[in-house]
Amino acid sequence: MNQRENFFAMIEGKKPEFIPNMMEVYKMCVFGTGITDSPLQGGLDPFGVNWIVTKEGAIPEPNKFMFDDIADWKEYVKFPNLDTLGIEAAAKIEMADFTPGEQVVNAFSVCGLFERLAAFMGFENALCSLVEDPESCREFFEAFADYKMAIHNRFIDVYQPDMITYFDDLATANGLFMSPKVYREVIKPSHQRIIEGVTSRGVIFTQHTCGKCEEIVGDYVEMGAKMWSSAQISNDLEGIMEKYQGRLIVEGGWDTSGPVSYNGASTEAVIAEAVRCANQYGKYGNFILMPILMNENGNSMLVGDPRLAPMLEVWHTVEKIA
Amino acid sequence: MEKVLIELQQAIENGETQIAMNKTKEALNYGIRTDKIIQTAINPAFKDLGQKMFDGEIYVTDVLMASRAAHAAMYVMEPILSRSTGTSKGIVAIGTVAGDLHDIGKNLVIMMLQGSGYTVIDLGIDVPAETFVEAVRMHKPDVLALSSLLTTTLPELDNMIDALEVTGLRAQVKVIVGGAPVTAEYASRIKADAYANDLFEATEAVADLVKNRIGKYAI
Numbered sequence: 001m002n003q004r005e006n007f008f009a010m011i012e013g014k015k016p017e018f019i020p021n022m023m024e025v026y027k028m029c030v031f032g033t034g035i036t037d038s039p040l041q042g043g044l045d046p047f048g049v050n051w052i053v054t055k056e057g058a059i060p061e062p063n064k065f066m067f068d069d070i071a072d073w074k075e076y077v078k079f080p081n082l083d084t085l086g087i088e089a090a091a092k093i094e095m096a097d098f099t100p101g102e103q104v105v106n107a108f109s110v111c112g113l114f115e116r117l118a119a120f121m122g123f124e125n126a127l128c129s130l131v132e133d134p135e136s137c138r139e140f141f142e143a144f145a146d147y148k149m150a151i152h153n154r155f156i157d158v159y160q161p162d163m164i165t166y167f168d169d170l171a172t173a174n175g176l177f178m179s180p181k182v183y184r185e186v187i188k189p190s191h192q193r194i195i196e197g198v199t200s201r202g203v204i205f206t207q208h209t210c211g212k213c214e215e216i217v218g219d220y221v222e223m224g225a226k227m228w229s230s231a232q233i234s235n236d237l238e239g240i241m242e243k244y245q246g247r248l249i250v251e252g253g254w255d256t257s258g259p260v261s262y263n264g265a266s267t268e269a270v271i272a273e274a275v276r277c278a279n280q281y282g283k284y285g286n287f288i289l290m291p292i293l294m295n296e297n298g299n300s301m302l303v304g305d306p307r308l309a310p311m312l313e314v315w316h317t318v319e320k321i322a
Numbered sequence: 323m324e325k326v327l328i329e330l331q332q333a334i335e336n337g338e339t340q341i342a343m344n345k346t347k348e349a350l351n352y353g354i355r356t357d358k359i360i361q362t363a364i365n366p367a368f369k370d371l372g373q374k375m376f377d378g379e380i381y382v383t384d385v386l387m388a389s390r391a392a393h394a395a396m397y398v399m400e401p402i403l404s405r406s407t408g409t410s411k412g413i414v415a416i417g418t419v420a421g422d423l424h425d426i427g428k429n430l431v432i433m434m435l436q437g438s439g440y441t442v443i444d445l446g447i448d449v450p451a452e453t454f455v456e457a458v459r460m461h462k463p464d465v466l467a468l469s470s471l472l473t474t475t476l477p478e479l480d481n482m483i484d485a486l487e488v489t490g491l492r493a494q495v496k497v498i499v500g501g502a503p504v505t506a507e508y509a510s511r512i513k514a515d516a517y518a519n520d521l522f523e524a525t526e527a528v529a530d531l532v533k534n535r536i537g538k539y540a541i
Contacts, residue, residue, distance in 0.1 A: 052423055055474045062423050062447050123426045127383045128390065131337070173502060174375075174520070178383045257503055294503070296474050 004162075007104050010286060011204065011226060013246035018319040019282045021289040022229075022251060023312065026106040027098050029159050031090035036082070036151045037111040038119075046080035049119050055298025060119040067121055070129040070136040077120065077140070079147050082154055091158035106206070107161040109152060112168025113141050113187055113194075114177075130178055134186045141190035149197040156201050163204035165229065166194065171211030173234050173257075180215045192223045199224045206251075214240060221248050230290055232256060241284035251288040253277040261293040261300075270307040271314045278318040285321065326352060327363040330395065334367035337387025339394045346398040356399045360439045364392055368438060372522030385430065385521070392437030410441040412532035415457045416467035417445030418501075419478035424471035427501060430521045431467065438525055440532075451478075451485040458491050464532045467524065468514075470501040479504065480512040496531040498539075500524055510541045517541055 001009065001017045003025045010016045034040040042053040050061040067076045098105075111119060117140065118126040129137050152164055168191075170177055178186075198205040206227035207220045212234040220228055221244055231237055231252025241250050259265060260273040274291060281287040291308060293300040300308060330345035349359050371388055374380040396403075403410075414435055418428050425447045435442050443461050445453060458466060466486075470476050479499050486492040498516040499509050500523075509517035516531055516539045518524035523539055530537025 054423060054472065056472055059423060062425050124386055124429060127386050131383050131387055172382065175378055176381055179381045182381075182383060296477060298474050 002101075003103055004101065010249055010288075015285055016321060018321060019278055019287055019289060021291065021312070021315060021319070023291065023308070025104055025288065027103045029091070029094055029105065029107040029155075029161065031094040032087050032151075032155050032159065033108045033110045035085045035087055035090055036080070037109065037116075045119075046085060047077065047120070055303060056294065057299060057302065063122070065120065065122045065125065068125055070117075070121065070125075070133050070140060073120070073136065073140045077143075079143070082150055087154050088158050091155075095159065104163060105159060105161040106163045106165055107155045107159045108165050108167070109148065109155065110167040112148070112166055113144055113190055114168050114170055116144055117141075127177055130182050130186050134182075137186050138189065141187060142193075145190035145193045148194050152194070152198050152203075153201070156198075156203055161203060163206050163227070164198050165206040165208050165227075166198075167208040169208075169210050170216070171209060171213040173211055173232070175212050176215055180219075183216055184219065188219060188223075195223045195225060217244075217248075227251055227288075229288075230256070230292065233258075237281060238284070241281060241286055245284060245286055249286045249288060250281070250284075252290045253281050253287060254289065254291045254293075256292050257294050261295055263295040263297060265293075265307075267307045267310050270311045274311050274315050275318050278315070282319070282321055289315070324362075327354070327359065330359070330363040331367045331370075334364060334388050334391045334395065335370055337384060337391050339387075339391045342391040343394045343398050346395040350399070350402070356402050359395070359399065364395060365438060367392065368434060368522065368525060372520075372526075375520070375522060382430075386433075389430070389433035389437050393433065396437060396439070411439045412464040412528070413441045413443065413461060414465045414467055414528055415443040415445060415454070415461055415463040416469070417449035417454060417457075418447040418469045418471065419475050419482060420448055420450045421478060422470055422472050422475040423447050424469075427471060427521070428467075428469045431469070431500070431524045434521045434525045435528060438529075440528065451482050454482055455485050455489050455491060458486065458495050459489075463495060465528050466495045466497050467528070468497065468499045470499070470504060472501075472503065476503050476508070479508075479514070483512050483514065498524065498527055498531060506541065514541050 006016045006018055007020055007025055038058050039045055039051050042051050042058055044050055051058040052061050195205045204226045205224055207225040208229045210230050214235040217228055217240055227249040229251035231250045233255055237250060255273060260269050277289050293305050297303050326345055326349045333341035333345055371385060416428060418424060432442050432444055445457055468479050468482055470479050483497060496515040499514045500518045506517045516527040518527045518539055527539035
């Protein structure tokens with residue numbers, strides 16, 4: 001099996017030949033979301049929010065909020081006209097050298113419902129709004145879900161992706177930002193529409209949520225997500241893999257912010273972490289390795305890391321599933 | 323009289339800002355001193371919240387709402403606090419180190435510290451070492467709290483403590499460090515005075531540092 005065939009065996013709940021790793025299994029498509037959601041090189045997004053580039057990715061300019069009170073959102077939020085953004089041209093450039101058939105086409109869709117609210121009004125205001133004015137939040141999320149769904153439809157038309165990875169960070173390393181009850185009452189209804197919009201077009205929906213979010217992973221599965229990244233080790237990964245075998249692929253497993261990802265960690269230590277992931281998670285048949293090293297140099301996915309190449313060489317000797 | 327303090331504590335824990343304000347006014351009308359209100363209602367509220375957060379019973383939203391309610395209580399007491407001397411528990415200068423634009427953790431810690439009765443000087447985000455040094459010189463804080471949310475800016479904590487050494491200011495201020503990638507081992511390596519894993523630990527650690535106690539979070 002090639003990467004694509006092996007991946008689809010997993011999606012269909014069959015036994016894969018090997019454990020995929022995110023560095024090789026995907027053709028990642030990011031130009032579209034760079035236009036519609038968060039500029040990759042920083043600057044203003046189509047809503048007028050300014051993004052600052054850091055080594056670990058772009059973030060909204062701190063302390064510069066569009067509004068403080070969620071009840072005012074309609075006065076400030078003007079949804080962009082997707083026809084004017086140049087999504088088609090960007091996709092054409094990004095897919096120019098791509099040969100179909102080998103990899104899984106994965107179109108990124110960053111800045112989900114909660115992240116967008118936080119980009120507009122700051123993290124603290126956004127979180128308090130969920131509790132203080134859930135009705136206005138729900139109204140905003142419904143409108144923003146319409147925008148996201150329109151984007152996804154456009155991405156599906158221009159990229160013809162196998163999968164859309166939707167990013168919405170809802171948790172710290174210790175737990176969710178908000179209670180599962182608040183998530184379910186305020187965010188989930190619009191989240192569900194976004195997921196159904198993707199799956200109804202025959203495209204795989206991947207939910208990206210960092211941190212310890214295991215309390216709502218079941219909600220993701222129930223709504224139709226087939227994958228969850230960046231499954232970090234603060235969650236009970238083995239329990240989740242076992243529970244959702246054949247229904248959910250778990251992408252992550254790497255100790256992203258632990259000593260093995262430090263700048264001073266040896267190549268041998270990085271290789272040992274890959275072997276640990278293969279041994280610990282590979283047997284479940286629904287695991288994809290996500291080897292992200294976060295250290296002084298930044299996110300290895302964005303800035304690279306010389307230890308990853310030798311790690312991959314060894315990975316290819318341990319990735320086979322017995 | 324004690325009932326009103328229990329109700330204030332509950333209002334803070336429930337994140338009920340208006341009730342917290344009303345109960346604080348009520349407590350003051352009963353003639354209860356501000357230091358007693360802080361010690362008997364506000365501090366225990368945060369202590370309970372810390373335990374509940376540790377036990378996974380509450381979430382960041384709950385802590386934020388509680389902090390806002392505590393702020394409201396402090397706001398009601400502000401005219402009295404500003405008239406009296408020595409009511410502040412201590413001065414804390416805080417900032418996110420150079421290169422780091424994240425402010426969430428820092429702001430939460432500020433809310434907790436202010437709600438607990440400390441005077442906080444917020445130096446902001448992406449703060450160069452010189453600015454921290456200048457703040458220590460000018461404000462003479464009891465504690466300098468340094469936050470790094472990025473692995474990329476972690477070495478700045480080390481640089482900052484070096485800068486205090488070089489300028490001869492290290493002995494006059496206690497340094498506490500925190501942030502997602504920071505560990506107790508790292509804090510020990512760079513010779514910080516304390517390390518806190520979350521905002522509750524930070525508040526407890528600051529209380530120890532201000533009183534020169536070797537507490538649970540001392541390095």
